[in-house]
Each structure stands twice: as structure tokens, then as C-alpha cells.
Amino acid sequence: MIDDRPAWLVKSEPSVFSFDDLWAAPDRRTVWDGVRNYQARNYLRDDMRVGDVVVFYHSNAAPAGVAGLAEVASAPYPDPSQFDPASPYHDPASDAAAPRWWSVEVRATRHLSRLVPLAELRADPRLAALDLPLLRRGNRLSVMPVPPGAVARIVELAAG
DNA sequence: GCCAACGTTGGC
């Protein structure tokens, strides 16, 4: 039952890494690295658990919206890219003994029958009643919680 | 490309 599990939304720019890219990855799986915001880091490090639902959102896209579903596929671990000088996410100030940035692995589980555009999410009264952080004004978090019931509703909209 | 909203940095 999808609704019994905690759910999270992650953003990705599809021109960089799309849901289809995740679907095409080995084991449909990848490390979710490069998150460089403390609030999002706290969700990754402290709250995400194996089996949690992940809503894969395309940002900076036309249209932006929910592209598919995934799940948390590993326990949190220090984001390897912070220690990699060749990575654009390299953080020379991060100490290996007390890593600043964390990752989990995610695995794609379900293609939606179509992308659900942000405008449709905003227009849906049932989602509005759930107060999705994604839909709050000025939201810029790249990892955020999804309230109970919202995933099922998004799937309904996709089937819509 | 524009621009509003936001997070971070750094001078004081």
C-alpha cells in the first residue's frame, strides 16, 4: 500500500537527469547526490528510510511536473561527490570525519501514464487541502516531504 | 531571458 509509507519529493532538471534516465540506469537505480541545502540534507540524513516512496519531479522544464515514482533504496550515507575534486559538487570545506552532505540511493518503481504538470497539481482542490510543501509559494527545496494521501492523488491525476 | 523568492556569505 503506497499510502502507508512515508513519501518524499525530489526535484531534478530533466535536461540534466530525467526520470527516464533513472529508468534506464542499471537496476533503475542511482545515488541521489549533489544536494547542497541544509534542510534538504536533514531530510536525507535523518528521515529517509529504505522503502519510502519518492515522487520524481521535473523542475526547470516545460512543463514542470511529476514524472514518475521511485523508492528509497539505501540507508543514508555521506555524499561521495563532496570529497571528489573532479565533481561539480565537490566541497573542500567538508570534513570526512564529519561529512556535511548526505545521499540516499533511489530506484525507479513506476512510470506514470503521463507527466502531471505543476499547473494541474496547483489546480487540484484535494491536493490543495493537503498543503504540499511543493505548492507553497517560493518553495525551493530539492528534497521535501509529501503528506499522506498525496501520492495516491497524484497517481489518480496521472490516470485522469 | 526575465525576474521573484530564497539561502548564504561576509563586513561590521
Added chain:
DNA sequence: GCCAACGTTGGC
């Protein structure tokens, strides 16, 4: 600790 400047995000 304040807050202005700056850089980034992300919808349009």
C-alpha cells in the same frame, strides 16, 4: 547578531 550583497532556483 544584523543585514546588504550576491548567487541560485525555478516558473513562466
